[in-house]
Amino acid sequence: MHSLLILGHIVYLQLCLRVMQGLHCIESNGMLATAAASHEFTGQQLLDIELSQGCYEGGHLGIAIMLWFILFVYCLGFPFWCLYLVNRKIKGKLARDKVNKRFSQYGYLFRDVKEKYIWFRCIGFIV
Secondary structure (H helix, E strand, O other), X not given: OHHHHHHHHHHHHHHHHHHHHHHOEEEOOHHHOOOOOOOOOOOOEEEOOEEEEEXXXXXXXXXXXXXXXXXXXXXXXXXXXHHHHHHHHHHOOOOOOOOXXXXXXXXXXXXXXXXXXXXXXXXXHHO
């Protein structure tokens, strides 16, 4: 579990960036005619990273469903899960465990950080 927590922190920003790129759509106009010649330019939404693909059409629809799931579960859920673990530690619930196994698993979040500076671990999620 410890290695998954560290891996989650390492890939967090890159994965969230790719998810947002996969969901970001722009409205087409006449200036995009060379990049997306197959689409009518009546305000149709195109995928910003791939201008020849319409948003939520064809292959993008299935991928978009998966990307929305990743966005809510990982990009929003992972930081809250980490904050929950840190909050439990601050309240002393992890410290009172019979075995110090939890500290070895989740200690990455709060090891060597004073309690009043524990918020500093959250900066990695917003940078």
